[in-house]
Amino acid sequence: MLKISKLFIKHKTSTMQKNTPQTSSDTVFEQEINRVKELGQKQYAHWDNELFIDICKGAAQLCWNSIRKQSNRDKVFAAYMELIREGIGCAYITQSLSSGHYKYLIKNQKTLNKFLGITWKSFLEYCLIKEMPLTISQVPAQQQLDLMVKVWNLGENIRQETPWKGLYILSRAEELPTLTKIEKFLVDTMAPLLRPPAPARWQPPFRVSIIDGSNIHDDFLPGDMHQVAPSVICVHDRRLAGVYGGIFINNEPNTLLLHNQCLGHSQNDDCNIALEFEHSSVKIQSHRVDLTRLGEHHSHLLCSGGQLLVSAVDSQRIWQVVTG
Known part of the structure; x- marks a missing residue:
């Protein structure tokens, strides 16, 4: 099981910054997309380039637009794209939302997944493709990298658990109030199912x-x-x-x-x-x-x-x- 650590993200983002001169925001976006695309194609035999392009047009573009005025935008965006690369390469991410979906979700944040016509394959995919691009700008800039690490590790751990846990958590995903409360959400969601029942009497009624x-x-x-x-x-x-x-x-x-x-x-x-x-x-x-x-x-x-x-x-x- 791959663990994304804060050190991993720092290494990747610092490497990107050393190799990339500070230029306009649009150029930074394009350079990071190209860097991740080339790395993904080299690393993964089953790299899905069509899916990657769709994500760049939708989730990645929205993420970039929401943080482009931050002083740490390059680090945060590079970290997000590292998660996308690993997600596609490990087949954790199998689909994306279109720019039209995101525009609708921004105006109608309570829209249920069934109205989007999409069935998420895992809680991690849901967080990376839907929640993170839509809400990362609401998280204090200095906490964003740590939050990305936390979301990835929790989401990947759920994927490795017995299947019913991921299935049930995903069914309740739309009740997640914010990514910053992801740990409490998971505890509150699972606790009633794991609590030992009181001994049954097996008597009427x-x-x-x-x-x-x-x-x-x-x-x-x-x-x-x-x-x-x-x-x-x-x-x-x-x-x-x-x-x-x-x-x-x-x-x-x-x-x-x-x-x-x-x-x-x-x-x-x-x-x-x-x-x-x-x-x-x-x-x-x-x-x-x-x-x-x-x-x-x-x-x-x-x-x-x-x-x-x-x-x-x-x-x-x-x-x-x-x-x-």
């Missing part, structure tokens, strides 16, 4: 609700299920390869997310609970619970926090039973 698998994927058919964190369930599609659903049960309604790989290793606790399935019902510790229209059950999962998830043989639905 029981509440039954329905999770519609089509809200994960149009053709999703629930198969094997396992718990990957106290409040996170991974559901495998029993027919489609590379299709997995994440059920995040820390709030209501549950958050449902789609991923292309299993969300993590099973952390199922051994729940010594007596279950007996019948047609459209289940007995939990001898207490009958109706599961309307379930028919024959296909698979089930007992969660230590007092959740029972049940899938049917011929349905996209998952029946969720919560103990009182």
Whole structure:
């Protein structure tokens, strides 16, 4: 895993400054773009030059325009372009926004990603391409380099974590108030999912609700299920390869997310609970619970926090039973 350090950025920016005479702002921008382009082409066999050009026209241009009046603009812009180079080279960055997107976002900062017609591949990509160009000028100039290092390292660490973490953080990315609060945002986002649940009583009353698998994927058919964190369930599609659903049960309604790989290793606790399935019902510790229209059950999962998830043989639905 590559770590971008403050020393790394200082070295790169100082090298750029030694080799580049102080000229007009437009010339500095062009020289830095050319420097990074040449370096990227030399370093990476799969360098995506078309993507790099798109980023230069959009994210890089916006970043430069927002900091061009700063005395440390050359260092900050060189640091940003180093992150872009590494991001493209490592395939962390796979797409960009157009200049039109950025103009719209500047006027309508609360615009959701779905209205932009883009699906981010990772939280790091979201931060580097959307958040950083739009907001870096709001950060005190003397803090900008440190912030870039922090964003890169946190974002890359998330990419190396078990898949459900990056998936969930990305789903909440638009709640990030500002990049300067990125650490608090990550802690506050993850804490409810990692908190150990109180021991379940597995006694009445029981509440039954329905999770519609089509809200994960149009053709999703629930198969094997396992718990990957106290409040996170991974559901495998029993027919489609590379299709997995994440059920995040820390709030209501549950958050449902789609991923292309299993969300993590099973952390199922051994729940010594007596279950007996019948047609459209289940007995939990001898207490009958109706599961309307379930028919024959296909698979089930007992969660230590007092959740029972049940899938049917011929349905996209998952029946969720919560103990009182």
